[in-house]
Each structure stands twice: as C-alpha cells, then as structure tokens.
Amino acid sequence: MAMAGGESEVYGLIKVWASVFSALTYCCALGKLTRPGAGRLVFVLPIVGLFLLLPLHLSSVHLCGSTAFFIAWLANFKLLMFALGKGPLASSNPPLSLPNFIAVASLPIKIQPNPPQDGGQKAGATKDPQKGHKSVFNYGIKLLLLGIMLRVYDYSDHLPQVVLWFIYGFHIYFCLEIILAGAAVLARAALGMELEPQFNEPYLSTSLQDFWGRRWNIMVTSILRPTVYEPVLSFSTRLISRRYAPLPAVFSTFVVSAIMHELIFYYLGRIRPTWEITGFFLFHGMCLMGEIAIKKQLRLSRGLPRPLAAFLTFSFVMVTAFWLFLPPLLRCRADIRAFEEYSAIGEFAKDVLSHMSVSKAFNTSR
Structure with a gap:
C-alpha cells in the first residue's frame, strides 16, 4: 500500500466513521421521539441501507473487513432489534447516553450489570471462564505466534499448501482476537465499558x-x-x-x-x-x-x-x-x-523511528 494510497484510505476511514457516528446520533434521537414498532422501523431502515454501503468506500483488508463486520453486520442487526424495542440498545434502563449508544451499536460492547454493593466479588467466588477476560500473557503468546507466522510466510514457496492453509486459519483467528482485545482496551479507557x-x-x-x-x-x-x-x-x-x-x-x-x-x-x-x-x-x-x-x-x-x-x-x-x-x-x-x-x-514505523533518531541526534549535537 503506497503512502498516498494509505493516506487516502485513512481519510476514507475517517469519513466512513464520521457518517456512522452521525447516523447513530440520529438513531439515538429516534429512541426518544418514536415508539418501538413499524413506525420506528421505517426511520431506521435508511440507516441500515447506509451501513450496507459505507464499507464499499474502503479497500484495505483490515479496515474494510473490521468496519463491515462492525456496522454492516453487528450494528445493523442491533438497530433492527432497536426498532422493535428489543436488544441492548432498547432494553437498557435507564436509556443509554449518546456516547454509550454509539459504542454499543457500533462495537461488540457488553453492558455490565451494576457491581455488588460490597465493591467486588464475594470471597471465594470465581469468574466464569467462558465470560471472563483472558490474561495479558494469553494475548502475548498469540501475538508472538502471529509474529512467527508472518516470518514463516517468507518461506511459503517451500511449504505444502495444506500447511499454509493451516497457518492461514490460525492467522485469521489470532488477528481477530488481537484486534478485538485492542478495541476492548480503548472501550474500557474511553467509556468504562467492556467488550463482549x-x-x-x-x-x-x-x-x-x-x-x-x-x-x-x-x-x-x-x-x-x-x-x-x-x-x-x-x-x-x-x-x-x-x-x-x-x-x-x-x-x-x-x-x-x-x-x-x-x-x-x-x-x-x-x-x-x-x-x-x-x-x-x-x-x-x-x-x-x-x-x-x-x-x-x-x-x-x-x-x-x-x-x-x-x-x-x-x-x-x-x-x-x-x-x-x-x-x-x-x-x-x-x-x-x-x-x-x-x-x-x-516501513512507516521504520520511517518514524528514523526521524526520531535523527531529531534526537540533532538536539544532542546542539
């Protein structure tokens, strides 16, 4: 991806998500102005159509794929449930604030129930391993394995096709987990919410x-x-x-x-x-x-x-x-x-590090 193409893709990503935020702001207002049912559904359907078109403005595998998953699939299904008075966007009590509505609609956000009054889990209680979050070590191992896979691809011409496909399968899985783990960190830092x-x-x-x-x-x-x-x-x-x-x-x-x-x-x-x-x-x-x-x-x-x-x-x-x-x-x-x-x-990371080194050396020489 050339630098000019990369910049164009980033601008496209900004425009797409600015459109998403604007559309979800409109949907949040619908929750206050309309009642669940056919009437609200009529107003929501144009947004569903918009979310089906927006990923077409991106070409990057990672940016287009993740955006399509978040808005064309998850957000659209949540909005359809919202129109009928169901799902996480409609069942929250009290109603979601605008930032939380946008986050829950466009990301796989999980609304946590109110914590216990004693400030935490009871003594001896343990998290459900299926619902709990994985350790940093778990993600670190997967990040390391992903890095090894990327190096193995350099020798792809010498590997059987079945082995390559096996690596591709785990590559997809590790990428999805790591991307979503990063999104979870951002959601927790910005909104205090957890990723499902x-x-x-x-x-x-x-x-x-x-x-x-x-x-x-x-x-x-x-x-x-x-x-x-x-x-x-x-x-x-x-x-x-x-x-x-x-x-x-x-x-x-x-x-x-x-x-x-x-x-x-x-x-x-x-x-x-x-x-x-x-x-x-x-x-x-x-x-x-x-x-x-x-x-x-x-x-x-x-x-x-x-x-x-x-x-x-x-x-x-x-x-x-x-x-x-x-x-x-x-x-x-x-x-x-x-x-x-x-x-x-x-290459971009190398350029940034190179410029930082040159700048540091220049400041030191002064």
Missing part, C-alpha cells in the same frame, strides 16, 4: 454445538439468537414437536450467517460470489442439526472422551474450511493484500 468476549479457545471445542454456540464468535451468536434463532424456534414449535423445533431454527441461523459472510467477502474482494461460503455454512448447519438430533434421539448425556472429541471437531472444522471457506478468501487476494499492508505499516 469474542472467542473461547475454539480449538478446544468438543462438538459442533460447542464450537458454534459457545466458543466461536460469541458476539455474533448472541446477535443471531434473538434475531433469527428464537423467532424461528417460536414459529416451528407450533408446527412440530418442541423436541425437534430447534432444528429448523439452527438451520435458519446458519442461512443468515452464510448470507452475511458472503456480503463480508464481497466487501473484501469486490468479485462475484461463488457461493462456496454459503456451502460451508449450510453444510455445517446440516451437520449440527444431525448432531443435535442424534443426541436427542439417543438421549446422550456424555459423548466421546474429551481429547478425542476435540481432535475430531477441530479436524472437521479445518478440513471443511480448507475445502469451502479459505479458497474464496485467497481468490480475492486477501492474504497478499494483508501482507502488503503489514509491510507498509512496518
């Missing part, structure tokens, strides 16, 4: 239900549950037995997730979809339905030994990702463009 945990060591999943429901992209799960899963579950319960009503609800959730992932990939590559991403999510949706049905039919309370279950689940996810998920990502040159951006950032 996004991942819970997904490579330790012991089933597809565990992977998709409790470990991978937890914030997306919490958004899709009230907007897709629960309405379809309520409807399907009237048509089939309550025992198997979750199955169409699960599949519908994966259909919506597939559509949103196709949209994100379009933002990244601006090329016509090949629908492999849709195939990936529909296939996983059907497999998860089968897993749930088998557990219900056999009334299984315990599954395979945990290490074996984790190995089989991880292998299944990786193999299907190699087959259907990664090829479209590589086809839009996301990996090459990401490396170019890393290189540009590195």
Whole structure:
C-alpha cells in the first residue's frame, strides 16, 4: 500500500466513521421521539441501507473487513432489534447516553450489570471462564505466534499448501482476537465499558454445538439468537414437536450467517460470489442439526472422551474450511493484500523511528 494510497484510505476511514457516528446520533434521537414498532422501523431502515454501503468506500483488508463486520453486520442487526424495542440498545434502563449508544451499536460492547454493593466479588467466588477476560500473557503468546507466522510466510514457496492453509486459519483467528482485545482496551479507557468476549479457545471445542454456540464468535451468536434463532424456534414449535423445533431454527441461523459472510467477502474482494461460503455454512448447519438430533434421539448425556472429541471437531472444522471457506478468501487476494499492508505499516514505523533518531541526534549535537 503506497503512502498516498494509505493516506487516502485513512481519510476514507475517517469519513466512513464520521457518517456512522452521525447516523447513530440520529438513531439515538429516534429512541426518544418514536415508539418501538413499524413506525420506528421505517426511520431506521435508511440507516441500515447506509451501513450496507459505507464499507464499499474502503479497500484495505483490515479496515474494510473490521468496519463491515462492525456496522454492516453487528450494528445493523442491533438497530433492527432497536426498532422493535428489543436488544441492548432498547432494553437498557435507564436509556443509554449518546456516547454509550454509539459504542454499543457500533462495537461488540457488553453492558455490565451494576457491581455488588460490597465493591467486588464475594470471597471465594470465581469468574466464569467462558465470560471472563483472558490474561495479558494469553494475548502475548498469540501475538508472538502471529509474529512467527508472518516470518514463516517468507518461506511459503517451500511449504505444502495444506500447511499454509493451516497457518492461514490460525492467522485469521489470532488477528481477530488481537484486534478485538485492542478495541476492548480503548472501550474500557474511553467509556468504562467492556467488550463482549469474542472467542473461547475454539480449538478446544468438543462438538459442533460447542464450537458454534459457545466458543466461536460469541458476539455474533448472541446477535443471531434473538434475531433469527428464537423467532424461528417460536414459529416451528407450533408446527412440530418442541423436541425437534430447534432444528429448523439452527438451520435458519446458519442461512443468515452464510448470507452475511458472503456480503463480508464481497466487501473484501469486490468479485462475484461463488457461493462456496454459503456451502460451508449450510453444510455445517446440516451437520449440527444431525448432531443435535442424534443426541436427542439417543438421549446422550456424555459423548466421546474429551481429547478425542476435540481432535475430531477441530479436524472437521479445518478440513471443511480448507475445502469451502479459505479458497474464496485467497481468490480475492486477501492474504497478499494483508501482507502488503503489514509491510507498509512496518516501513512507516521504520520511517518514524528514523526521524526520531535523527531529531534526537540533532538536539544532542546542539
């Protein structure tokens, strides 16, 4: 990414997020001027359309991808719930202030309940490891591994394709965790709010239900549950037995997730979809339905030994990702463009350090 192109991208990012903040200010005012329902929905829909268009003004893999995820997916789904009087933007009591409304709408922010009167946890209480935040050491290890991966890419011509794809999978996961950890620090410093945990060591999943429901992209799960899963579950319960009503609800959730992932990939590559991403999510949706049905039919309370279950689940996810998920990502040159951006950032950092050294030497000589 050339310097001029980088500056243009930064200006574009500023314009996009200035538009986001203005639009969310308008939506916050709607909460005071309109009642939930069809009327508020009419006023919110133009903002939903705007948020679908704004990522098209960015071309950087990292900036466009993260912006698209935050506003075209998370913010839009939260705004649709807000229009109907549901979700984190509408259920807060007292109503959210403008800064908090913007933060909760545009970021995976978690509104913490009021702390206990004694000023902390009771003696002997422990945090839920799934909901708690990871240690600095945990993120440090992942940052170190990410740095090693970037060095390994220098020898990509000598590595088997399967090994490269395996590294790509962990690269995506580590990048998402580190970016979101940085956003959490900013949210905590600026607003005193916490970022919703996004991942819970997904490579330790012991089933597809565990992977998709409790470990991978937890914030997306919490958004899709009230907007897709629960309405379809309520409807399907009237048509089939309550025992198997979750199955169409699960599949519908994966259909919506597939559509949103196709949209994100379009933002990244601006090329016509090949629908492999849709195939990936529909296939996983059907497999998860089968897993749930088998557990219900056999009334299984315990599954395979945990290490074996984790190995089989991880292998299944990786193999299907190699087959259907990664090829479209590589086809839009996301990996090459990401490396170019890393290189540009590195060159910029070197220039800054060089200028600082020259300035220091000049001041010392005086």
